[in-house]
Amino acid sequence: MEGELALLGKYIGAGLATIGLGGAGIGVGHIAGNFLAGALRNPSAAPSQMANLFVGIAFAEALGIFSFLVALLLMFAV
Template structure:
C-alpha cells in the first residue's frame, strides 16, 4: 500500500470514527422529545411552552453531533 492510499484510508476511517459522537446526540434528542411529548399529553395547555423548551434542549443536544460532523468534514475536505 503506497503512502497516498494510506492517507486516504486514514482520512476515511478518521471521519467515520469522528461521527461516533452522534450516537449520544441521537439518544439525547430522543429522550428530550419523549419527555416533551409526555408532558404535552398530560398538559395540552402548556404545549407551547413545552415546545419552546424542547426545541432549545434539542438544539443543545444537537450541537454535540454538529461538532462531530464539523470534525468529520474538516478531516475529509480540509486536511
C-alpha cells in the first residue's frame, strides 16, 4: 500500500511538472504574435529585431525543456 501511494505521488508530481510545457507553448505564441504585430506596424525595423525574437523563443522553450526534465526525473529517479 505504501509503495503504491509513493508511486501515485510520483505520477501526480510529474503531471504537475509538465504544466510548464503548456506555459512554454503559450510563451512562444505570445512572443511570436507580438513580433508579428510589431513587424506589421513597422516592416523596416523587423529584420533588426529578428535576433531578439530568436533569443526570446529560446528562453521560453528552455523553461519548457526544464519542466519536462523535472517530470522525467520525478518519474524515473530511484
